[in-house]
Amino acid sequence: MDLKQFLELFNPLPGNHYLLVTDTIDEVAFALEELLQKVGGELHIALYEDTPSKLPAALNAAKLQSIQNLSQPFRALPRDNDIVIFKDIQQLHKNFEQLLKIAYTTLANNADIIIMQKSDSMDVEATKELLECYEFRAPNAIDLLKGYDLVMAKKMHMWGNGL
Template sequence: MNLDKFLQLFNPLPGNHYLQVALCEDEITVALRSMMDSVSGEFNLALYNEDNLNFSQPFRAMPRDHDMVILKDIFHKHENPKMILKLAYLTLANTAHVIIMEKKGIMDVEATKALLEEFEFRAPNEIDIVDGYDLVIAKKMHMWGNGL
């Protein structure tokens, strides 16, 4: 998988914190970790156990602690995707981004963009840059809606 275009979505700075929520480590995890290490940033990984098929437990993250949250192959499998968006919103710093990645054909992109808007993420966009994946990115804006 060529990740060059995917990594161009990011502009990590020293001290930035990125969080990936996924089922397992893969080449995207390795690329994100390497990118964050290269700028003395912090990369966190929250893994769900594939055996826990109802995904009832949320991931844990400190409020306003992350500059980017990447939800990979987890959003539509989770028992409560709205809870995932709420947690992502709470852990993101102001003007930070959330990315939802799902294998092609799993995600209803327009419904996902509408759900992101409902949870006060702005400017949701579909970006076709990772082979075999649908990707939607949106931004948390301070003092819009939730204002958290």
């Protein structure tokens, strides 16, 4: 998977925290970790897996939260993350709307949310509408990663659910 264009979506600043919510550790996690390490940022990973596993050595600086139940939420501190990325979890999780509420709470103001699913497994228009319902603004479908559909939106300061 060529992640060059995907990584251009990000402009990490020193101390930024990104949260990756996924069901597998793959090249996306490694690429985000490398990107954040260059600026002293931190990658948090909420990994939905059947049995807890250790992170590969290349992700030693990342903070892992292992979750064994696809109906359970992940944990995240309020306003602790600058970007939340949901990768291949929208269709799997039993209560994705609950995850969107947590994402809203954990995102800093003016922060981004990205939902990425394997191509043709996500109704892009319905996902954009869902993001609007949960107070994420300006949702856009982005076609830049082969084999994946991406929708990106922003949590805006003083909009919807407030701070």
